[in-house]
Amino acid sequence: MQQKITLRLRPEEAFSESAIHRYISQHAGVKSTAISGYHTLKKSIDARGKNILYNITVNAFINEPFYHSTIQDFHFKDVQTSSKQVIIIGAGPAGLFAALKLIESGIKPIILERGKDVKSRRRDLAALNKQGIINPESNYCFGEGGAGTYSDGKLYTRSNKRGDINRILQLFVRFGAPDNILYDAHPHIGTNKLPQIITAMRELITSCGGEVLFNKKVVDFNLQNNTIKEVLTADLSKYSADAFVLATGHSARDIFELLHKKNILIEAKPFALGVRVEHPQTLIDSIQYHCNVRGEFLPPASYSLVEQVNEKGVFSFCMCPGGIIAPASTNPEELVVNGWSPSKRNNAFANSGMVVQVTSEDTYKHTQHLNINTDHPLRFMYFQQMVEQKAYQLGGGNFTAPAQRLVDFCTNKTSASIPENSYLPGLQSANLMSVLPDFIYKALSEGFQVFGKKKKGYYTNDAIVVATESRTSSPVRIPRNNETLEHPQLNNFYPCGEGAGYAGGIVSAAMDGERIASIICEKFSSLSNA
Ligand SMILES: Cc1cc2nc3c(=O)[nH]c(=O)nc-3n(C[C@H](O)[C@H](O)[C@H](O)COP(=O)(O)OP(=O)(O)OC[C@H]3O[C@@H](n4cnc5c(N)ncnc54)[C@H](O)[C@@H]3O)c2cc1C
CATH class of the missing domain: 3.50.50.60 (FAD/NAD(P)-binding domain)
Structure with missing residues (x-):
């Protein structure tokens, strides 16, 4: 017999074969020897409560031989002589x-x-x-x-x-x-x-x-x-x-x-634009896991934030725990940042895009100098490009990126210094208000403060914001x-x-x-x- 069982386990138990085996036998009401094996169907972390638990759903093999058949077969054909x-x-x-x-x-x-x-x-x-x-x-x-x-x-x-x-x-x-x-x-x-x-x-x-x-x-x-x-x-x-x-x-x-x-x-397509924010990973861990130090059985914590500010959606995007902020530009003199992480996500920082929805009315105001029609299909692309060029200039060249501490950003103050960070080409302290269109700056600075109320410790000058996260989706x-x-x-x-x-x-x-x-x-x- 095979039985689907969902277990709620403490982190250290979730990584112990013997503990999982024991819980399966308890749950199924059979002796441990009756279980020939199991494979995991779903694994997630429930960090809502004080005690963090893993939810693990397994398919257990009880009183029948175990086999593992998760990997599908694919049949790739020889297409050398294909007529098409x-x-x-x-x-x-x-x-x-x-x-x-x-x-x-x-x-x-x-x-x-x-x-x-x-x-x-x-x-x-x-x-x-x-x-x-x-x-x-x-x-x-x-x-x-x-x-x-x-x-x-x-x-x-x-x-x-x-x-x-x-x-x-x-x-x-x-x-x-x-x-x-x-x-x-x-x-x-x-x-x-x-x-x-x-x-x-x-x-x-x-x-x-x-x-x-x-x-x-x-x-x-x-x-x-x-x-x-x-x-x-x-x-x-x-x-x-x-x-x-x-x-x-x-x-x-x-x-x-x-x-x-x-x-x-x-056709022009609305997209979102903003900044990348980086916190010490230990800070995000302590916020998400309600602890001082993350236990060894928990992965570096991530977050997902969304808020409606002045009728604009502000949301986190492509969060990279234990990651690196990277220069994701494709052209000289345009600065775009994004993030990556190694498989272990073991870098000291947690970064995430924080972006604001951009609509046609927004782009119209900011691209008037280009003398393009209000329905020009490339209007979002030109808007995106304009912000990337400003970010490059403010960074001072060579893909050095303009950055500000988070609270300084929200209070419109140029930071006296930029803390240690993951961005390899280097950061330049600057006032990002001069790069970001006003509606984006306002929505982001309000959004960050709201997020700080939801996640105690998030709104801090130990975090930095880096411009600009502009390639969130196609314009x-x-x-x-x-x-x-x-x-x-x-x-x-x-x-x-x-x-x-x-x-x-x-x-x-x-x-x-x-x-x-x-x-x-x-x-x-x-x-x-x-
Ligand atoms: C740093 C970074 C981190 C990201 N992290 C994640 C993540 O963790 N998870 C996630 O889901 N998504 C992530 N994304 C987004 C994700 O990579 C894209 O959504 C996805 O790759 C889109 O796939 P695509 O094939 O449509 O286009 P692309 O991956 O953009 O591929 C397009 C390809 O077309 C080629 N090309 C362009 N123009 C021409 C031309 N004229 N002639 C010939 N070739 C051309 C390009 O060189 C490129 O190889 C990340 C992106 C970046 C930059």
Whole structure:
């Protein structure tokens, strides 16, 4: 017999096989020897009360032999001689998962990626962090694996209606992720492990006959009779295929500009912008776990905060416990920050984006000097770019970022000093009010004070805010037909993933990639049956 059992355990018990075994036998009312084994289905922490508990749901095997069958089988086909080919532009999660899905259906994907492979990309990140030199084609957003590669690798999403989350997690495990991501309530992989996983995905794609080509920046599309005929890359190569998937992410501004220039319909999409806040991890641990020192069986604590301030949503975004604030810019003279963590999340600081919703009325006021129409599809992108440029200037160059202590930020006081922090290119004390549009500054400073009331100790000058967190989601949507998922003007063109406005995060981008690949396969098979 197999029985699903939920246990509430003290942290030290949650990591003891014998304790779990004992509790299962008590719960099931059978002798310990009757339990041949168990596997974990769900694991989460309940830190609401004074005593912190783990909730662990297991599938216990009672009086029957134990077997472990959590890892799914995937059948990747040889696509070398496939009669159909799909060009995928961008090797982020959307592009890679689209390619894997196509291979499962026997169709050859050819990925064109503007950046470098994960290993070579690392050198460009080092130059950015140590010397403040950016490679516009190879950075935290561009290169193999996309923006998700050098991230925290958080794998949770609220978009559970958009696809099969478990399948995405299973695929990550298939390519080398630890299997606890299958049951942890807030799974994450960590920057140190992601590159090997991405490499394994590429090796599978190429071993099946697909192609992954680097330094292939798509710079133009040749159109013919409502279809894309071929794409051109910066090195003057041309690629044609039966279908084209555009999975270029939220930072490919040149792609948005190109689509607009070619009169391919795109739409402005509201997004959120703000700062990254960093606290000592010990402080966040003590707030979240109501203790002075975090016990050894608890992970570095995280938080999620949301508040409505002056009819504006202010919310935490992409929180990285034990993490590092990173320069996530893609262009010289524009400063964007984001965060990452290693798998152990064992750095001394906890950082999180803290951002405010941006609407059309907001952008209108702040982009009037650009002389663009109020309905210009790139208005949010220009607004985003303007704030990033101001942040770069205020930081003083070389990706040194402007920063302020948290209470000083909220009371509009330039900080006399900036405490020790995780941002490698260095921080410059500055008044962030001169970077952030007034409505963002006001909403953030009120929001931080409200959060300080909810979380005692959070509102402190031991924390810093760093500008600017501006790439929270795409500022543009590339429309697609609800059913065929094709672009309304081009019937072999599939906007996909975060850049097209249909995903936000690794898992949802991966699910969107799979969805697009499935619909392309259906189309090919219906054409061949016709
Ligand atoms: C530092 C950092 C940390 C993050 N942490 C997390 C996290 O913990 N969890 C989470 O869920 N999300 C996180 N994100 C967000 C996440 O990475 C993205 O949501 C996700 O990667 C989007 O996937 P995508 O495939 O749609 O686009 P992307 O990952 O942006 O991939 C787009 C790809 O297209 C390529 N490209 C762009 N233009 C062209 C062109 N013209 N020609 C050819 N190729 C092109 C790019 O080089 C890139 O590789 C983080 C992002 C960053 C930057």
